[in-house]
Amino acid sequence: MDFIILLYIFYFIVFVGFLSSTFTFFHYLFYVKTKTSYGIICLSLSFSNILALLPMIFFILFVDTKLYDISENVNQKFGLLFLLGYYSNTFCKVLISINRFVAIHLPIKYDNIFCKKNIYWACFIYWFMSILMCIPFSLNQNCYFEYLNYILSYAKTDFCLYISSILNFFFGITIAFTIILIDTSIFFLLIIKKYFIIDSKKIKIKKKDFKSHSGISLKLNLTIFYRTFISNCLFVFTIISLRYISREFSNNFNMFFVSTSFTWATYHTIDGIVVGLLNKDVRKHLKSFVCLYRDTKKISITKKTLSKKSKTPVNLPKNIM
Numbered sequence: 001m002d003f004i005i006l007l008y009i010f011y012f013i014v015f016v017g018f019l020s021s022t023f024t025f026f027h028y029l030f031y032v033k034t035k036t037s038y039g040i041i042c043l044s045l046s047f048s049n050i051l052a053l054l055p056m057i058f059f060i061l062f063v064d065t066k067l068y069d070i071s072e073n074v075n076q077k078f079g080l081l082f083l084l085g086y087y088s089n090t091f092c093k094v095l096i097s098i099n100r101f102v103a104i105h106l107p108i109k110y111d112n113i114f115c116k117k118n119i120y121w122a123c124f125i126y127w128f129m130s131i132l133m134c135i136p137f138s139l140n141q142n143c144y145f146e147y148l149n150y151i152l153s154y155a156k157t158d159f160c161l162y163i164s165s166i167l168n169f170f171f172g173i174t175i176a177f178t179i180i181l182i183d184t185s186i187f188f189l190l191i192i193k194k195y196f197i198i199d200s201k202k203i204k205i206k207k208k209d210f211k212s213h214s215g216i217s218l219k220l221n222l223t224i225f226y227r228t229f230i231s232n233c234l235f236v237f238t239i240i241s242l243r244y245i246s247r248e249f250s251n252n253f254n255m256f257f258v259s260t261s262f263t264w265a266t267y268h269t270i271d272g273i274v275v276g277l278l279n280k281d282v283r284k285h286l287k288s289f290v291c292l293y294r295d296t297k298k299i300s301i302t303k304k305t306l307s308k309k310s311k312t313p314v315n316l317p318k319n320i321m
Helices: 003-031 037-063 072-105 107-113 116-138 158-195 213-243 245-249 253-275 280-311
Strands: 145-148 151-154 196-199 202-205
Touching: 003 037, 003 253, 003 280, 037 072, 037 116, 037 145, 037 253, 072 107, 072 116, 072 145, 072 158, 072 213, 072 253, 116 158, 151 158, 151 253, 158 213, 213 245, 213 253, 245 253
Parallel strands: none
Antiparallel strands: 145 151, 196 202
């Protein structure tokens, strides 16, 4: 495939991801009047995805269009934004999985565990840890992460490759499989609750009742599970692709680009859509926003049409003096 086609697809993915995460961020920040624990977590996660895509937006709008050229030092500072978005996103996904587990299987304890105070502290701690994890990549030429010529890469020093293998690859893989383990346990416990009754160490099979509230709840929770499972699998693939798959295409620029920056943008875009646009409340807000814009545009066009008609001169008949 021609690189220019790949580049346009890449531009589209980046803009969709950035806009969806930005809309989700403002939805939870301004539109939602009562802040819930889950809403605060989604607010934080959407901001992480914004940071992970923001440097790419800047490059597309200013560097690729030749409006502004940046130095290598500034490029490396953008690399820190990439990493901050990545680390905070990873920590936040664990928090979301635990939140979902408690909400489904320990609903009585949910308000105590996920009170606003605890959520704010959890967000503060993992954002602080994310900043600390970025420090080794701020050592100038010894270790950095940059986005150069459409490629995401680390400094080619032994120290930086070692640090990246620990803080990025092993950290990401460990967290990803932890999330998958939590979500899988949610899935199996849901199945057990749906089809079995455990009472006095006896297991009984429930009668099938697909129209019951529990059946609807199971369907909803399974849908959420499938979404997050796909997102987490893509997360694992992104980590492996950046670390290993990209090496297999070092002589093929198109595939090297796909296995690094393209994969990175795709993951954060899909993750932003899963958290945001696939959420019922966010989707309703987006629809109302689109309808409001459409109605405003119609009113504006109608006013312009009436204004033109009022300014049109009236030609009186000749026999009227």
